[in-house]
Amino acid sequence: MDELQELYQQIVLEHYRNPRNYGELPEATHRAEGYNPLCGDRLEVMLRVREGAIEEIRFRGSGCAISQASASVMTTLVRGKSLAEAEELFERFHELVTGTGAVDLEQLGILAAFAGVREFPARVKCATLAWHTLRAALQQRQEPVTTE
Numbered sequence: 001m002d003e004l005q006e007l008y009q010q011i012v013l014e015h016y017r018n019p020r021n022y023g024e025l026p027e028a029t030h031r032a033e034g035y036n037p038l039c040g041d042r043l044e045v046m047l048r049v050r051e052g053a054i055e056e057i058r059f060r061g062s063g064c065a066i067s068q069a070s071a072s073v074m075t076t077l078v079r080g081k082s083l084a085e086a087e088e089l090f091e092r093f094h095e096l097v098t099g100t101g102a103v104d105l106e107q108l109g110i111l112a113a114f115a116g117v118r119e120f121p122a123r124v125k126c127a128t129l130a131w132h133t134l135r136a137a138l139q140q141r142q143e144p145v146t147t148e
């Protein structure tokens with residue numbers, strides 16, 4: 001098994017089985033709903049933003065292992081970050097799963113577990129669902145965001 005497959009096994013499956021920050025967030029200041037039109041799965045992201053930073057975050061919804069693990073990992077990464085840092089992480093993740101450049105495992109840290117999805121366009125939507133929903137929540141968009 002190569003290094004990326006091993007990471008996938010460890011991180012994606014572990015976060016899918018034990019999702020972090022799953023559930024309702026009381027006193028959320030921002031929330032958005034995301035929708036993957038390919039499969040119909042929906043995800044909700046709730047945030048409590050204070051003084052320009054993400055103080056607390058939760059997600060809920062249903063979906064495949066990749067979408068749920070990606071949501072779980074996303075919440076652990078952006079919690080405590082400034083809005084600009086969260087946007088930067090969105091860009092980094094998006095480039096990782098849609099780009100063609102080399103994957104720098106050390107620089108990516110836990111995100112590298114999702115590098116393999118770039119080979120599978122349908123899976124890219126699963127992996128990015130939570131991130132698009134995060135961005136919609138930060139932009140306070142009212143209508144559900146899709147992965148299209």
Ligand code: FES
Nearest residue numbers: 039041064067126
């Ligand atoms: Fe629905 Fe992956 S199959 S989000």
